Amino acid sequence: MSRRRSPWLTLSTILVYGFLYLPIVVLVVFAFNSSRQNVVFEGIVNRDACGPFYWFCRVFQNQDALDASVNTLKIALTSTVLSTLIGTMAALALQRHTFKLKLFAEASLYIPIVIPEIVMGIGILVLFNTVFRFVNTTFDLAPAQRLGLGLGTVIISHVAFSVPFVTLTVRTRLHSFDRAVEEAAADLGANAWTTFRRITLPLIMPGVLAGAMLAFTLSLDDFIITFFTNGPGSTTLPIYVYGLLRRTVTPEVNALSTMWILVVLAALVVSNRVQRRVA
Amino acid sequence: MAAIAVELRDVVKEFAEPEKKGEAFAAVNHVNLQINDGEFFSLLGPSGCGKTTSLRMIAGFELPTSGEVFIHGKAMGKTPPYQRPVNTVFQSYALFPHLTIFDNVAFGLQMKGVSQLEIKPRVQEALAMVRLPGYEKRKPKQLSGGQQQRVALARALVNRPEVLLLDEPLGALDLKLRKEMQLELKTLQREVGITFIYVTHDQEEALTMSDRIAVMNRGKLLQVGDSSGIYESPNCRFVADFIGDTNFITGKVHSRHGDTVSVELTSGVWVEAKSDQALNTGQSVTVAVRPEKMHIRSGTRLPNWFEGRVTNIVYIGTDTHYSVRLPGDQLVRVREQNDMPGYSRPLANEGDSVWVGFAVESARVLVE
Numbered sequence: 345m346s347r348r349r350s351p352w353l354t355l356s357t358i359l360v361y362g363f364l365y366l367p368i369v370v371l372v373v374f375a376f377n378s379s380r381q382n383v384v385f386e387g388i389v390n391r392d393a394c395g396p397f398y399w400f401c402r403v404f405q406n407q408d409a410l411d412a413s414v415n416t417l418k419i420a421l422t423s424t425v426l427s428t429l430i431g432t433m434a435a436l437a438l439q440r441h442t443f444k445l446k447l448f449a450e451a452s453l454y455i456p457i458v459i460p461e462i463v464m465g466i467g468i469l470v471l472f473n474t475v476f477r478f479v480n481t482t483f484d485l486a487p488a489q490r491l492g493l494g495l496g497t498v499i500i501s502h503v504a505f506s507v508p509f510v511t512l513t514v515r516t517r518l519h520s521f522d523r524a525v526e527e528a529a530a531d532l533g534a535n536a537w538t539t540f541r542r543i544t545l546p547l548i549m550p551g552v553l554a555g556a557m558l559a560f561t562l563s564l565d566d567f568i569i570t571f572f573t574n575g576p577g578s579t580t581l582p583i584y585v586y587g588l589l590r591r592t593v594t595p596e597v598n599a600l601s602t603m604w605i606l607v608v609l610a611a612l613v614v615s616n617r618v619q620r621r622v623a
Numbered sequence: 624m625a626a627i628a629v630e631l632r633d634v635v636k637e638f639a640e641p642e643k644k645g646e647a648f649a650a651v652n653h654v655n656l657q658i659n660d661g662e663f664f665s666l667l668g669p670s671g672c673g674k675t676t677s678l679r680m681i682a683g684f685e686l687p688t689s690g691e692v693f694i695h696g697k698a699m700g701k702t703p704p705y706q707r708p709v710n711t712v713f714q715s716y717a718l719f720p721h722l723t724i725f726d727n728v729a730f731g732l733q734m735k736g737v738s739q740l741e742i743k744p745r746v747q748e749a750l751a752m753v754r755l756p757g758y759e760k761r762k763p764k765q766l767s768g769g770q771q772q773r774v775a776l777a778r779a780l781v782n783r784p785e786v787l788l789l790d791e792p793l794g795a796l797d798l799k800l801r802k803e804m805q806l807e808l809k810t811l812q813r814e815v816g817i818t819f820i821y822v823t824h825d826q827e828e829a830l831t832m833s834d835r836i837a838v839m840n841r842g843k844l845l846q847v848g849d850s851s852g853i854y855e856s857p858n859c860r861f862v863a864d865f866i867g868d869t870n871f872i873t874g875k876v877h878s879r880h881g882d883t884v885s886v887e888l889t890s891g892v893w894v895e896a897k898s899d900q901a902l903n904t905g906q907s908v909t910v911a912v913r914p915e916k917m918h919i920r921s922g923t924r925l926p927n928w929f930e931g932r933v934t935n936i937v938y939i940g941t942d943t944h945y946s947v948r949l950p951g952d953q954l955v956r957v958r959e960q961n962d963m964p965g966y967s968r969p970l971a972n973e974g975d976s977v978w979v980g981f982a983v984e985s986a987r988v989l990v991e
Contacts (some may be wrong), residue, residue: 428640527684530704531711532782533734542730546721 375399375598382595399599403493405465409600412584417571419495419580423502428501428556431510432548438511439518453512456505468501472573486578493575502563502575509562510555517551550619557615564608595604627696628818629681631656634690635919636676650676652842653690657821658786658835663812665821665829668839668866674822677839678788684705695785705734709786711781715796716771718763724750724774725759733783749781750774752811769800776811788816793828805831806820826866830854838862858900860989865913870917871954872910876902876988884988886910890951894927896986909989914958916985919945919970920978928980931955933971943969947979955979 374382376396378389394401403409437443438450456464476491485491525547529539545552567582574583581604588597634654637647640713651673658664660718666674680684680692683704692699694708710731719727728746737745750756753773763771772792779787789808809832811818817929823829829836830850837847838861857863860871874888886908896910922929934954935946942966945957957979961967 522715522717524713524715525719527682527704528711528713528717528719528778529730530684531682531709532731532778533705534730535703535705538734543719 348415371598372602372605375595375602377598380592380594382593382598397599399595400603402596403603405598406596408579408584409581409596411580412581413600413604415495416564416580416582419498419502419578420560421583423506423563426505426557427503427510428552431507431555431559432552433512434507435511435514435518437519439515443484447566453508456508461505461568464505465501465569468497468504469572472497473475490537493573493578495578497573497575498570498578498580502568505566505569506559506562509558510552513555513558514548514551516519517548521547521596553615553619557612560611561608626660627657628660628662628694629656629658629820629940630661630696631680631694632691632693633679634677634680634687634692636673636680636685636690637654641662645751649688651680651687653899654839654842654844656837656844656847659788659820660818663809663819663821663832663834665823665833665836666839667826667829667836667865670822671841672839673841673842674824675790678711678790678820678822682709682788684713695845697785699788708784709788710782710784711788711790712775712792714791715861716763716775716792716980718771718774720763723759724755724761724763727763727774728778730902731778735782744850745781746777749777752780752814753777768795769794769804772796772804776808777968780811780815780817784817786820789819789821791824793823801828806908830866838865840865856987857911857989858917860911863987863989868914868956868958870912870914871947872912872949872953872955874908874910875907876906877903878904883983884908884989888951888953890949890953892929892950894984894986896985898988900988900990902988902990910986912955912981914944914956915942915960916954917957917979919947919957919959920980925980927983927986928978930976931979933973934975934976935973936969936971938969943967945971945977947977949979 372501374385376388376399377385378391379386381403388396389398389400390396392401434449434453438446472493479485480490504521521544525543529543530536534542565582566580567586570580570583571586574580579587581600585597585600626856631650631654634651636651637649640646640648640926650671651805654673654677656677666677678684680687681694683699683702685705686701687860694839695926699707719730722730723733725746729742732742732745746759747756753776754775755770755777758766758770763774766774771793775792782833792808793804796804805828808819808821820834821829833850835847835849836853838845838859839855846853846862847968848856853862853868857866857869863869864871872888872894874894877885877887879891879898879902882899883895883896886894886896888894894910902908929949931947931949934948935944937944940961942958942960945955945959946954946955959970
C-alpha cells in the first residue's frame with residue numbers, strides 16, 4: 345500500500361527547514377566572504393597564509409574575542425553545574441516532601457520561565473546594585489575590595505534563570521520513579537546516602553543530564569540578562585558580538601559564530617551519546 | 624517450644640487523614656502477634672485490613688504509633704530498615720532497573736561489606752536456588768514477570784536473613800504461574816528453614832502454603848491458627864465468610880448443654896450447634912455451616928434437618944451445588960460430591976421438596 349505524499353507536505357517541509365537552517369547556512373558562507381563590508385558575497389577570501397580561513401585566523405588573533413569566548417565558557421560551565429545541583433535538589437524536595445509554602449515554592453519556580461527576560465534582567469540588576477551599595481558603604485570597603493558587577497554576578501543570574509528548567513526536567517523523570525526500589529535498597533542494608541548514590545541518582549540521571557544540557561545552552565546564548573548583569577572583564581560572546589554590530593559587521597563575526605555553532609553541535613552529540621548510554 | 628522470631632506487642636499504627644483534620648485513622652489497631660522461628664506465617668485479609676502496614680512495621684519502613692516490634696527478642700524501636708535482620712520481597716519486585724541481575728542480587732552483600740571473592744559464589748548459589756543460573760548479565764527488563772519475581776527472591780535470600788517478609792509477591796502473576804510459585808516457595812522455605820511472613824489477600828494461597836495464618840480486618844487481628852483450625856472453627860462471622868463458603872443462619876440462643884447450644888431460628892425451628900464462647904439466653908447469634916457439610920436426604924427426623932425447596936442446581940463436575948430455601952425464607956447452599964458409583968444423577972430437581980441438614984459438630988455458633 346503506497347500513498348502519494350501530498351505536495352503541500354513536501355512544500356511545508358522545505359519551508360520549515362529553509363526558515364530554520366538557511367540563516368545558519370548564509371552565516372557560515374559569509375564567513376568566507378572576501379568583502380570586508382560583508383553585505384554582498386564577493387567571492388571566497390584568499391589572504392595571507394590562512395587562505396580561505398583568513399577570517400578564522402583573524403578571530404584567533406583577536407584578544408577580545410578570545411576573552412569573550414573564555415568568559416562565556418566559564419560562565420556556562422559554572423552556572424550549569426550550580427543550577428543542575430540546585431535544580432535537582434529542588435525537584436527531589438518538591439516531589440517527595442510536603443512542607444509549609446510548598447505551593448508558593450512550586451509556583452515561584454515558574455516565574456523565571458514566564459516572566460519577560462528584560463524584566464528579570466532589570467530586577468536582578470537593581471537587586472545587585474542595592475545589595476552592593478549597602479555592603480560597600482556599611483563596611484566602608486576600599487575601592488579595590490568593593491563589590492561590583494562581573495563574572496560572579498553573571499553566573500548568579502544565569503543560575504537563577506536555569507534552575508527552573510532543570511527542576512522541571514528532573515521532576516518529569518521523578519514522576520515515573522518507583523519509590524519501592526529505594527525501600528528495597530534500604531531493606532538490603534543501604535543507608536540514605538548510599539541509596540541515593542547507587543540507586544536514585546543513576547535512575548534520574550537522564551533527566552539530570554537533559555536539565556544540565558538545557559541550562560548549558562541557555563547560559564551560552566543568553567543576551568538580555570547578561571547585558572544587565574555583566575561588568576568589566578565579564579563580557580560574553582553575545583555581548584561582544586552585539587558590540588561589534590554597532591560598528592561594522594566584518595566576516596570575522598561570521599567566523600566566530602561558525603566556530604561556536606561547531607562547539608555547540610559537538611556538545612549536543614556528546615550529550616546525546618551519554619544520555620543514551622545512561623538510559 | 625520453638626523460639627519466637629517476630630513479636631508484635633500491642634502495636635498501633637495511625638495515619639493522619641487529610642480530609643478529616645486532626646483525626647487519625649488506625650491502620651493497625653492494638654495487634655498482638657507471635658511468629659515462631661522457621662514458620663511459614665501468613666497475614667491474610669482484604670485490602671486495607673492492615674496486613675501490609677504490619678509487614679512494613681516489621682521491615683522498618685513504618686514506625687508504630689505505639690507498641691513495639693521485637694525481632695528475636697530484640698525491641699526494634701526506631702531501628703532503620705537497613706539495620707534490621709530481615710529482608711523483603713516486594714509486590715512490585717522493586718528490582719534495580721539499571722543494574723544487572725548479578726548486581727541486583729549482590730547489592731545486599733556489597734552493603735554488608737562481603738568480599739568480592741565471596742560474593743560471586745553466593746550470588747550464583749542464590750540464582751541456582753531460584754532456578755535462574757546463567758542470567759547474571761541480563762537486565763531486569765529482559766526477564767518475564769515470573770523470572771523477575773525469582774530474582775527478587777534470590778536478592779533477599781542471598782543475605783541469609785533471619786526473617787523473610789513477602790508482600791503479596793505472587794499478586795502480579797497469572798494463575799498457572801502462581802500455583803507453581805506457591806509450591807516452589809513452600810519447598811524453598813522448608814529447604815532454607817528461614818521464617819517467612821507472607822502477606823496475601825488470597826485465602827486459598829494462605830491455606831495452601833502456611834503453617835499458621837492470622838486473619839485481619841480493619842486493623843484488627845481476628846484469629847490466628849493453622850489452616851484447618853481457621854477453616855473448621857472460625858471464631859467470628861468475618862473469618863467464616865472470608866475463608867471459603869459459609870451458610871449463615873440467624874437465630875437466638877435458647878439453651879446450652881456443655882458446648883452444644885440450641886438456637887431458635889426466626890422460623891421457629893431449633894438447631895443445635897457447637898460453641899466455646901460465653902453466650903446469654905436470648906442473644907442474637909449466627910449459625911455457620913459450610914456447604915460441603917450440609918446434605919440432602921429424602922425424609923429423616925434427626926436434629927438439624929429441615930424441609931426446604933430446591934431453587935437452583937449447578938453441576939460443576941466433581942460436585943453439584945444446590946440452593947435450598949428453608950422455612951423462614953433462609954437460603955442455604957449445599958455441596959454434594961458426585962462420588963457415587965457410575966453416572967452421577969442429581970439428588971433432586973429444581974422445585975422439589977427435600978430434607979437438608981447437618982451434623983451438630985459441623986455447625987458453629989458465632990456472635991454477630
